[in-house]
Amino acid sequence: xxxxxxxxxxxxxPRRGVGHLVRCLALGEEFLARGATVELFGTIERxxxxxxxxxxxxxxxxxxxxxxxxxxEAARTHRLDAMVLDSYDLDxxxxxxxxxxxxxxxxxxxxxxxxQDADLYLDQNFGADTAHAxxxxxxGMLGTGDGRLLAGTGYALLRDSVIAARPPxxxxxxxxxxxxxxxxxxxxDAVGAAPVLTRVLLGTGHPMELTVVxxxxxxxxxxxxxxxxxxxxxxxxxxxxGLPALIGAADLVxxxxxxxxxxxxxxxxxxxxVCVVDNQRESYRRVVAHGLAAGLGxxxxxxxxxxxxxxARAAAARTLRGLLTSPRRRAxxxxxxxxTVDGQGRARxxxxxxxxxxxxxx
Numbered sequence: 323x324x325x326x327x328x329x330x331x332x333x334x335x336p337r338r339g340v341g342h343l344v345r346c347l348a349l350g351e352e353f354l355a356r357g358a359t360v361e362l363f364g365t366i367e368r369x370x371x372x373x374x375x376x377x378x379x380x381x382x383x384x385x386x387x388x389x390x391x392x393x394x395e396a397a398r399t400h401r402l403d404a405m406v407l408d409s410y411d412l413d414x415x416x417x418x419x420x421x422x423x424x425x426x427x428x429x430x431x432x433x434x435x436x437x438q439d440a441d442l443y444l445d446q447n448f449g450a451d452t453a454h455a456x457x458x459x460x461x462g463m464l465g466t467g468d469g470r471l472l473a474g475t476g477y478a479l480l481r482d483s484v485i486a487a488r489p490p491x492x493x494x495x496x497x498x499x500x501x502x503x504x505x506x507x508x509x510x511d512a513v514g515a516a517p518v519l520t521r522v523l524l525g526t527g528h529p530m531e532l533t534v535v536x537x538x539x540x541x542x543x544x545x546x547x548x549x550x551x552x553x554x555x556x557x558x559x560x561x562x563x564g565l566p567a568l569i570g571a572a573d574l575v576x577x578x579x580x581x582x583x584x585x586x587x588x589x590x591x592x593x594x595x596v597c598v599v600d601n602q603r604e605s606y607r608r609v610v611a612h613g614l615a616a617g618l619g620x621x622x623x624x625x626x627x628x629x630x631x632x633x634a635r636a637a638a639a640r641t642l643r644g645l646l647t648s649p650r651r652r653a654x655x656x657x658x659x660x661x662t663v664d665g666q667g668r669a670r671x672x673x674x675x676x677x678x679x680x681x682x683x684x
Contacts, residue, residue, distance in 0.1 A: 336537075341581040343364075347381075350379065350381055354381075361382050407438075447608070480665055493657075500530060504568050518621065521635075522639055535561060537561060576642070594641060614662055616651075619637065619638055
C-alpha cells in the first residue's frame with residue numbers, strides 16, 4: 323500500500339492568530355499516526371510556539387503557494403495525494419484547480435465556503451450540520467446527501483495533547499472559596515482581549531487565582547498595569563504546550579469563541595466565552611444558546627468607552643460572579659460541553675479524506 327502524502331495549507335502570525343494552524347496540526351497528527359507523510363505550506367510568522375509544534379512532529383514547512391497555479395505546482399512537486407486548505411484569504415479557485423489536477427481537496431470553512439469547489443468541506447462548528455441544510459448554504463449548493471460535507475462538532479479537530487487530557491467524566495459540582503481561573507485568547511491574542519477580560523474578572527471582586535496566557539509583549543505590558551484586589555492573584559504566563567493541563571486544573575476558563583471552544587468542551591471545562599471577531603459570532607450565539615458555555619458578549623462592546631462599555635462590562639461581571647459562586651452552574655456547563663465533543667472528530671475527517679484518495683490507513 324502506498325504511503326499517503328498530505329499537504330496542509332494555512333498561515334499563522336501575530337495578527338492572523340494560530341487557530342487555522344492548530345486545527346490543521348490536529349489533523350496532521352492523525353495522518354502521521356496512520357503512517358502518512360505530512361507537509362505544511364504557508365507562513366508561520368513570529369509565533370515561536372507554533373513553529374516548535376511543527377518541528378517537534380517532524381512536519382516540514384514550505385513557503386505558502388497562494389494562486390491556484392502555485393497550489394497545483396506545489397502539489398505536483400511534492401507528489402501530494404491530498405491538500406487541506408484552511409484560509410480566508412486564498413483565491414477560492416484554488417480548490418477547484420487542485421481537484422482538476424487529481425489532488426483530493428479538503429476545505430475547512432466556518433460557515434462560508436467563499437465559492438470554493440472542493441472534494442470535501444469541513445465546518446466543525448456547533449450546529450453546522452443543521453445550519454448548512456438551509457438553501458443557499460453549503461449543502462444547498464452541493465446537493466444534500468452527496469457525502470461532501472462534514473459538519474458539526476462530531477468532526478472537531480483536536481490535538482493529541484487535548485485528546486490525552488480528556489477526563490472520563492465531566493466535572494462534579496465542587497465548592498471552592500478561591501477559584502482557579504484561566505484566561506486565554508488564542509495563540510497570539512491578536513485583538514488584545516486579555517487586558518479587557520482580566521479587568522472584568524478582577525472587577526467582580528471575588529477572590530481568585532487568575533492565570534492569563536500572554537500571547538504578545540504588548541499584552542504583557544498592559545497586564546503589568548493591572549492591580550488585583552483583596553484575595554486575588556494574577557499570574558501572566560507565555561503560550562505553552564501545557565495548556566490542556568492548565569485547563570484541567572482550572573475551576574473556570576474564560577476564552578475567545580474560536581477553535582479553542584471545542585478543546586474546552588472536550589475537556590469538560592466550565593467556560594465563559596467572548597466573541598472577539600465577526601466570524602465567531604454565529605458559533606458563539608449557538609454555543610451560548612445551547613448552554614455549552616456562558617456568554618460574556620462581544621469584545622468591541624466590552625472594550626468600548628462610555629455607557630456602552632460600562633454596561634457591557636457590568637453584565638459580563640455579573641455572569642462571571644454567578645459562575646464563580648455557583649458550583650452547580652459550573653458543573654452543568656462542564657457536562658454539556660463534555661457530552662458534545664468526544665475527541666474523535668479528526669479520525670472521522672481523516673477517514674473521509676483517505677477514502678477519497680483511495681488510501682485508507684487506520
